Amino acid sequence: MTAEAKAPAFNSDAYLDMDLLRLLTCGSVDDGKSTLIGRLLYDTKSIFEDQLEAATQASISRGDENVNLALITDGLRAEREQGITIDVAYRYFATPKRKFIIADCPGHVQYTRNMVTGASTCNVALILVDARNGVIEQTKRHSFIASLLGIPHVVVCVNKMDLVGYAEDRFEEIRKEYQAFAARLEFRDVTFIPLSALGGDNVVHRSEHTPWYQGASLLHHLENVYTAADRDMIDARLPVQWCIRPHSEEHHDYRGYAGQVAGGTFKKGDEVMHLPSGLTTRVASVDVGGEPISVAFPPMSVSVQLEDNLDISRGDMICRPGNQPAQGQDIEAMVVWMNQDALSLGKKYALKHTTREVRCVFKEMKYRLDVNTLHRDESAVALGLNEIGRLSLRTTAPLFYDAYRRNAATGAFIIVDEATNNTVGVGMILGEQA
């Protein structure tokens, strides 16, 4: 493709007005995840020639017959040697409609933590299924994690359709099997697409091999998933991150309370409440870079000036008097453990929630969840690496929070071991005793 042919799409106003879509890919080893990502990058011309050349060289030295598209997305040396992906890697591609960020997550058993990590920022999960194997244990586990992390949109990619003769029956069978299982999960929408990542069928263009399939190609679907409703536009929340105080003649009295809007909207004149004080005032100005803007909404990073001089610092929350987050020190949450050293009840950990840092103790383990069967083990007393459970905990100072289901930005926290400084676990706050 020549420069002239491609340039207009990228130069047009449409390009400047693209959406950002973050998606997660998961599947078990050999389902074709790397091939699919390689295919998306390749077909959207997101791979540069020298990167392709490096993959070609690597393919030749491995003795592969064709250029192995999977090698384009393969990462660090250790992984190259083992031939597997072991961590989350991020990939980027764009079409004139959207810019995509792919969190590429590993498929094998011991890496729940990586998938949870990748899933935390995504709007869409691509779940790969090998058409020959259908829904397997790992499909269920990946789906459950996607649901736990609140990913609203799921695409079940039934891959390797070429190996089952592009049979509609087989596709339908897998769809029914998946739907039966996913009925227990909380997805906003689930879409099924028959694919061959290797051959490119239904990846970018609809395939002639599947005339019975009436839906969109994967890329077309990703370009059009409706994500505007994924944000919480109702509950105004601004966790205070930083105070802008110029200490200069010109801006002597300037105080900007800066942060990333976690929910709802803020504009000049709005009546707002400060937590923990409970005092109310009005927004005098909403600024970016010291210049006023008309309205702030998630996920914008802004600062607000207030009409009254309140004592506000990092970790506080600005909300509306008529719509406040829950506040308290006793929290109930789903916790995913990410460290070799098991979670211990009674031990003190550091906890970071929005911009607020406190300490906490886990009081009680309600149950541990088996991610394969969704069975709740109420006799469990510990949470080991890659395990998920429901726990209650108490914090040293109140948190201003919402249920994770309602607002991930004010419902999520991380747990840090104070001795090692490692992030050892993460939590998603449950609502009013669900």
Add this chain to the structure above:
Amino acid sequence: MNSYRLNHLRALEAEAIHIMREVAACFERPALMFSGGKDSIVMVRLAEKAFRPAKFPFPLLHVDTGHNFEEAITFRDQLVERLGERLVVASVQEAIDKGLATEDAGPEISRNRAQIPTLLNAIEEHRFDALFGGARRDEEKARAKERIFSFRDDFGQWDPKNQRPELWNIYNARIKPGEHIRVFPLSNWTEMDVWQYIKLESIDIPSIYFSHERDVVIRRGLVIPISGFFPPKDGEDVVKKTVRFRTVGDLTTTAGVESPADTLDHIIAEVAAARGSERGARMDDKKSEAAMEDRKKEGYF
């Protein structure tokens, strides 16, 4: 309602501002690594968005190889002047003179490796505990896996097998004395995003990014600028070409591209159609596919 839409550039901007403020709040002595290249210039704009009307709560840090494009140094000084911010220069030449660093061995003069001890020395001297870098995950495979808050031990080393989980927009900023972190606010930006943002925000960049006439030699298919540091080798013909540069690295290791692109729109069109990735124009990466990973483990940016 369409007015509540944030396009991808503004979404990336919001993420980067959040990251910068988080670092300012959680660390005592951050610094912003300023190379004079477009990525660090974009970081400076993001810092303005994050902290104005106040001053930045950190200085800019330039690891100066001494092998600079003159245009880039002039640009740096004018920018610092206009911003009224502090600039700390860590000189590779001084580090070499003090015996802290040595010139890279090999047929090509390069101070790429010498930057590592120079930087680590500056970190120690100024007790920096967090450094903003302009690296992007789309640049290179090893970077695709790096965290936004990337933890370094007291030798400045990165351990790709032992990275902290990083979820949502909640960053773990805890370190022990002597350790520091590298922070990459542009992690999720692509080269195209950076160019588009420069256009959207009308950001000034050094003139070498735009095509101009320059004395070069063609070496192993690469367009190499000729200078006092980097004279032609025996038998090489110096020719005048219309070139531009896609990165402002060390003058001696940065190859140009022959290009007529002399405006942002032309550059954007060229990037859209590009068939060589940006790092392909850095000769030192050609040495081996795993070269970047090795250097990163040692404390390269």
